[in-house]
Amino acid sequence: MHILWRGDTLQRLRLVSGLILFTFAATHFINHALGLISVDWMHVVQQWRWVVTRSWPGTIVLLAALLTHASLGLYKLAGRATLRLPRWELVQIALGISIPFLLLPHIVNTRIAHVFFNVNDIYVYELAKLWPASALTQSLLLLIVWVHGCMGIHFWMRLYPPYRRVFPLLLTLAVLIPLASLGGFVVAGSNVAAAIEIPSVLDNLKVLTRWPNEAAGETLAWLRNLVRIEFAAVLAVVGGCLAWTYFARLAGPKVTVAYTSGPTVRVPQGPTLLEISRMSRVPHASVCGGRARCSTCRVRIERGSFDLPPPTFPEVVTLGSIGAPPNVRLACQIRPEHYLIVTRLLKSDTTGPEGAAIEEADSAGVEKTLAVMFVDLRDFTRLAEKRLPFDVVYVLNEFFGVVGAAITEHGGWIDKFLGDGLLAVFGQRDGIESGCRQALRTARDIDLALDHINAKLEAELGRPLAVGIGLDAGPLLLGRIGYGESVDFTVIGNPVNVASRLEALTKERDVQIILSRQVARQAEWEPPAEMTMHVDVRGVAEPLEVVQVGRGRELPAEVLAKRESEAETEKPAAWTAGFWGRR
Ligand code: FES
Incomplete structure (x- = not known):
């Protein structure tokens, strides 16, 4: 299926109805532009257009397109779970919502006046009515409709590679058409306004256009207000749907x-x-x-x-x-x-709001206090020497699968894979205390998961896999670091070096985990004296107090018990901020 035709039925209906309306608007605006030549030319082309747009089939198609496009847009808006959207979508929604407030009164003045009061709503009638009192409002309507339509077409067509070739031409037209249209409106409007200053000309115009009498004028004014109020009521219903969905979801699972x-x-x-x-x-x-x-x-x-x-x-x-x-x-x-x-x-x-915001922050780097975990497979080089590369990749992927799941399950993220090891970071979202507890819980789960892997790969491995885990916490710089396509989000700082050294020390001390005292302190764990010691760590001036743990499963349950990550994210405030896109 062609990329431009993908999507569900409602999206296609919205697309087709939007294209019909855009075609109508474009021809309408080009018709305005003829005002740069003369009002007579405007009338000539208007009559041609009316052959289509004022025929019964044309009227039905236009009315159906208008109702379909507006109602599907509002339906989609009512069902949104968040208003944190890319800027272009927010702008398009705002423009779309404002159109009916300006367009519906214009339709009352023209088509409704024609159908119900037999008004001959040719250009000269509408220009005499609009110029100069409503000139600004009408120009604003023209621009809003045009920008809304062009944005919709651009963000639809940009998925189609050949569009890039014709983009400069279309962009030129997208600028020229409204400029010419506004120019035609200004020239024709001021000419008509000057002409009807002569009373006899105005009288003739009223006869020619079957100008509405006082009662009809009052009815049309009442209708203009009515359509505005009705659309405001529809918007209130949409707002009610949004609020109802929001509160229902807040209370739901x-x-x-x-x-x-x-x-x-x-x-x-x-x-x-x-x-x-x-x-x-x-x-x-x-x-x-x-x-x-x-x-x-x-x-x-x-x-x-x-x-x-x-x-x-x-x-x-x-x-x-x-x-x-x-x-x-x-x-x-x-x-x-x-x-x-x-x-x-x-x-x-x-171009998305979140991506752009983070990119800006990241390019400069952000300092945060986080927990860092180094995990490394022991003696894997020796193990790999005796195996085919495919087997090595298989074992590594099994290992990284369970380690990665444990890390993400406890709120951490994998910063990078380093051969047979990896570097993970905790606390970015929930703060350093939670991050340290999450890291300890992850270490416990990695230890438990190793039993599962070793049982599963017993025949292939010959001997059980073992890991070393080093943990430290402290200020880190988060940023996008690299060059060209290889730029990646990563962390740098002394805790990364310390965690790496502590992981290396686990082998020497024949334990599975060594963590800095700082991590234990942040996790509110007071380890017994026999588990602590001071070690020299390259790059650290003073001997560092560390805690050594034989196996992850020996970590105290009371320290690991609290699940602060879920508690944090369940706060209504977080969901509220997500809905309204608050920064
Ligand atoms: S397919 Fe999901 S955003 Fe385009």
């Missing part, structure tokens, strides 16, 4: 979603995964704005894919177009109801 590069969030059930990312300020690419056309929001489901409903037809089409494997889904189409671990597969679109 929650779901936990863990991003493999962090964070882990707990949010109400109901929104799509893309909306969850936006609510939680997780940068997430979405070039088509969640219409199942672009596939840029795709994620790999690391855990929980069987709990998701099967893909709908639009999702199948878009995933099929990129040959996606079964565990890849579109974030804009899935609504998680069970625990999910996901990996975002494309870098976030920097």
